[in-house]
Every structure is written in C-alpha cells, then in structure tokens.
Amino acid sequence: MSDIKDPSLATTGASRIEWALREMPVIHGLMQSLADERPLEGIRISGCLHITTETANLARTLKAAGAEVVLCASNPLSTQDDVAAALVSKYEIPVYAVRGESTDVYYQHIQAALDHRPQLTMDDGADLVSELHKTRTDLLDGMIGGTEETTTGVIRLRAMARDKALRFPVIAVNDAMTKHLFDNRYGTGQSALDGIIRATNILLAGKTFTVVGYGWCGRGVAMRAAGLGANVIVTEVDALRALEASMDGYRVMPLIDAAIQSDFILTVTGNKHVIDETHMRVMKDGCVLANAGHFNVEINIPVLEGLSVSKSRPRPMVDEYRLADGRHLCLLAEGRLVNLAAAEGHPSAVMDMSFANQVLCAIYMFHNRDTLQAAVHAVPLEIDEEIARLKLTAMGRRIDQLTANQRHYLSSWQEGT
Numbered sequence: 396m397s398d399i400k401d402p403s404l405a406t407t408g409a410s411r412i413e414w415a416l417r418e419m420p421v422i423h424g425l426m427q428s429l430a431d432e433r434p435l436e437g438i439r440i441s442g443c444l445h446i447t448t449e450t451a452n453l454a455r456t457l458k459a460a461g462a463e464v465v466l467c468a469s470n471p472l473s474t475q476d477d478v479a480a481a482l483v484s485k486y487e488i489p490v491y492a493v494r495g496e497s498t499d500v501y502y503q504h505i506q507a508a509l510d511h512r513p514q515l516t517m518d519d520g521a522d523l524v525s526e527l528h529k530t531r532t533d534l535l536d537g538m539i540g541g542t543e544e545t546t547t548g549v550i551r552l553r554a555m556a557r558d559k560a561l562r563f564p565v566i567a568v569n570d571a572m573t574k575h576l577f578d579n580r581y582g583t584g585q586s587a588l589d590g591i592i593r594a595t596n597i598l599l600a601g602k603t604f605t606v607v608g609y610g611w612c613g614r615g616v617a618m619r620a621a622g623l624g625a626n627v628i629v630t631e632v633d634a635l636r637a638l639e640a641s642m643d644g645y646r647v648m649p650l651i652d653a654a655i656q657s658d659f660i661l662t663v664t665g666n667k668h669v670i671d672e673t674h675m676r677v678m679k680d681g682c683v684l685a686n687a688g689h690f691n692v693e694i695n696i697p698v699l700e701g702l703s704v705s706k707s708r709p710r711p712m713v714d715e716y717r718l719a720d721g722r723h724l725c726l727l728a729e730g731r732l733v734n735l736a737a738a739e740g741h742p743s744a745v746m747d748m749s750f751a752n753q754v755l756c757a758i759y760m761f762h763n764r765d766t767l768q769a770a771v772h773a774v775p776l777e778i779d780e781e782i783a784r785l786k787l788t789a790m791g792r793r794i795d796q797l798t799a800n801q802r803h804y805l806s807s808w809q810e811g812t
Contacts, residue, residue: 397483398491398504400476408451408481415448418743420789421751421782422452429460434758436461441513443505443523444544445473445735446492449746451481453517454488456754462515467508468492469519470689471501472728473735502526509534515757516541518565520689521548528560540564540760540767542753546579546610547665547689552771564767566756571774573748573782575611582741582749584615586734587661587687588623594712594727594737595683597658600624605657607650608664609636612687616661617645628653654678661733662686662693670694675702680722684730691730699726712737751782 416423429435440462444450450466457464466488468474474494482488489511491504505522509531516523516538524541527534540563543549549569555561568574592599604625606617613629617640621627629640630650641647654660654674658681662669665688672695686693700706703716703724712733714726728736740746755778760767787794797805804810 396507397479397489398493398507399479399483400493402480402484404477405480405484408448408475408477408479409485411475412448412451412455412478412481415743416452419449419452419747419750421747421785422456422754424785424789425751425754426452426456426459429456429754433459433461435761437463438515438539438757438761439463439511439513440465440515440517440757441508441511441523442466442517443469443508444517444519445469445740446479446482446490447473447475447735447740447746448478449741449743449750451478451486452743453750453753454482455486456750457757458486458488460754460758462757463511465489465508465511465513466492467504467523468496468501469522470732470735471496471498472731473740475739506530512537514539515760517544517753517757518542518548519544521545521551524548524552524555524561524565528555528562535562538563539764540566542566542568542756542760543771544568544574544749544753545689546575546612549771550665556769556771561769561771563769564760564772565770566760566772566774568749568752568756568774571749571752571779571782573779573786574752574774578741578745578749579611580615580618582615582745583612583663583687583734584619586738586741587612587616587663587685588619589739590687590712590733590735590737591659591661591683591685591727594685594710594733595725596710597683599659602626602658603628603656605630605650605653605660606645607660607662607669607693608666608688609633609640610663610665612663614643616663616687617643620659621645625659628657650674651677654682657682659683659685663688664693665689667692668695672698672702675699675718675724678722678724681725683725683727685727685733686730687733689732694726694730696726696730699724748782748786751785752778755782
C-alpha cells in the first residue's frame with residue numbers, strides 16, 4: 396500500500412534519483428557492500444523524512460541492507476512527487492507522501508507509516524517518535540530505537556528525555572560532526588539561498604539580508620549571502636554566538652533594529668514566533684520573510700494574516716500581504732522550509748554524509764539493542780571518523796598519518812619544554 400500523487404511520474408523520478416547517486420559516493424559504496432552483508436535483514440524501518448532524491452537513495456541503501464522500509468513525508472511541502480512515484484514503482488518501497496497534503500493527511504500518513512510496526516524509526520523533526528509516544532504506545536515494546544536528522548527534532552527528543560517520557564534510545568544524527576559541519580552549514584547555506592532566489596528572482600547583491608540565529612545553519616546562510624554581495628546582519632539570543640558572528644565580520648543587533656532596514660529576513664532558530672508582531676509593524680516596505688527552520692512556526696503567520704488587509708500570490712511561492720498602512724510584506728513558501736518548498740533541498744554531496752550516518756547508526760543500534768538505554772545518544776566517534784575517511788577517499792583527497800613516535804608523545808606526559 397502507498398499514497399502518492401501520480402505513478403506515471405516514476406520514470407522521471409528514477410532518473411533524478413540516479414543523478415543524485417552520482418554525488419553520493421559514500422551511500423553508493425554502502426549500498427553495494429551492505430547488499431552482500433545484509434546486516435538489517437528483516438528489520439522493519441519507518442522513516443518520516445523529506446521525500447527527495449537523496450532520501451530515495453538512503454531508502455535504497457537500507458533495503459539493500461535487508462531492511463523492510465516504509466516512508467512518509469516530514470513536511471507537507473517538501474515531497475518530490477516524481478521521487479515518491481519512483482520509490483513505489485521502480486524500487487518497491489512503500490511511500491505515503493503527496494506534495495501539498497493537508498495537515499490531516501500529513502498525520503494520516505504518519506499513522507500509515509506506523510502501521511508498518513517499525514522496530515527502527517528515522518525522523519526529520521521527531522514527529523514519528525512523538526506520535527509513537529502519544530497515539531501508538533502499543534508499538535513501543537517492539538522498538539529497538541531511532542535516529543533523528545534535525546536540530547529541531549533533537550531539541551524535542553531531549554525535552555522528552557528530560558521529562559522521562561522517551562521510551563527507547565535515539566541517536567542524534569544531527570549532532571554528528573559529518574552532519575552539522577557540512578549538511579547544516581554548506582547544505583543549508585546553499586539550498587536556503589537557492590530557494591529564496593528561485594522564489595523571488597531578486598538580486599541579493601547590495602541588499603540587507605538578516606539571518607535570525609547563528610547556529611551551524613545560520614553560519615552557512617550568512618556566509619553564502621555575504622558571498623553573493625548582500626550586507627548581512629545577524630540577530631541572536633546567545634551571547635557566544637553573537638560574539639562569534641561579530642568577529643566573523645557581520646553586524647549584530649536586536650531583530651527589532653534589523654527589521655527596520657532589512658530587505659530579506661530568514662529564520663533558522665528552531666524556535667517559535669521569532670518574527671512577531673512588533674517586528675512586522677516596523678519592517679520596511681517589500682521586506683521578504685522566509686524560514687529555513689524545520690517547522691512553520693518561526694514566523695508568526697496568524698499575526699501577519701491579522702495585520703493584512705489583502706493577500707495576493709504574484710509568484711508560485713510568494714504570498715504578498717498588504718498592510719493597512721500601505722506597506723507590503725512577502726512571505727515565502729507559506730513559512731515552511733524555503734530550501735525544500737521553493738527549491739530541491741540540500742545538494743546530494745552533503746546529504747551523502749548525513750544519510751551514511753543514518754545507515755551506519757541504524758546498524759549500530761541493531762547490534763547494540765540490548766545495551767543502549769532509553770535516552771538521546773551521540774553518534775559514535777568511530778562512525779563519524781569512518782564517514783569522513785570514506786568521503787575524503789571519494790573526493791580523491793589524502794591526509795597524513797601520525798608516526799609511532801608522535802602517537803607516543805600525544806599519549807604521554809613526561810616530556811616538557
């Protein structure tokens with residue numbers, strides 16, 4: 396069983412999936428090697444993920460490793476319908492995802508993925524784990540564990556762990572060095588700006604571009620926006636990150652001050668209503684608002700609706716709100732992930748490492764299912780390092796090795812000045 400938009404799109408989707416695989420040498424290598432070993436033979440995996448070409452190659456790799464995989468969407472606007480069709484028709488992987496699905500259908504699809512009675516979950520925002528604990532507690536006894544791909548999801552899971560509500564172990568794939576240093580920084584940096592440019596076709600050079608939040612995603616966006624000639628402002632609530640942004644050369648100020656002068660404001664915080672009524676009331680005419688955080692709560696959309704006297708859609712991913720005082724504010728992609736709703740998401744080359752983490756962590760959890768406690772766990776260092784080595788090899792890069800004398804020196808304390 397599946398629920399997709401149009402099975403006739405499968406051929407196009409398969410071509411795009413194979414194209415993406417060319418930029419995913421680590422996943423490609425795992426797909427080939429695990430087909431012989433089949434370490435996940437018969438294990439049921441449900442994934443609530445963005446249904447993209449890269450996710451398709453993750454699912455193919457898990458299937459090659461012997462797993463029985465079912466996917467649903469982790470965002471109503473991120474599904475690539477041709478990819479969903481190809482997964483079902485060409486690769487025989489059930490998918491419940493339709494681009495533009497309603498909130499009700501979104502949760503129906505999550506329930507369908509849970510009907511698979513998963514032993515392992517793969518989440519992009521923790522909705523699958525959350526629903527397991529709220530509405531499908533009958534499935535918890537059979538769970539081995541899960542993995543989480545996003546900052547937002549890890550925050551939710553750690554909150555569950557603090558409340559002692561989390562009933563099985565979850566590995567925070569998001570926090571792996573080979574994930575957040577590359578996927579979050581270089582992936583979001585490129586894909587978020589790709590989405591903004593595709594949606595608006597507005598030149599960034601010379602514009603004032605405010606980045607709300609200077610985590611790894613915010614760092615990447617700021618770096619890329621500056622590279623395109625924008626005058627970048629960073630707003631933060633964390634003093635250390637604000638200091639880092641300042642020393643990286645960006646202007647740092649409260650959002651209320653940035654709102655007055657910004658042509659673009661992009662949120663990447665994982666928090667709620669970081670752009671609120673006070674900011675909207677002082678924004679310059681024509682300011683473009685976008686979000687690259689996981690959920691569509693970072694911009695207070697109900698307040699924006701309430702402040703407006705009319706709304707139009709001049710371009711497919713642009714909603715223009717006219718306020719009572721005559722100003723216009725533009726919201727991209729309905730406040731959802733602009734890089735996936737208005738573009739194609741992260742480049743395959745960075746998702747290669749993130750999804751290799753997913754595969755190897757799933758195998759690790761299965762092998763250690765009797766010892767891992769119900770908590771949020773870090774990606775084992777040996778997995779992180781192995782993925783980095785594989786990626787370097789695929790890129791044709793070589794590095795030095797410590798000599799025996801150097802290893803001894805680093806492990807001793809006797810030698811001094």
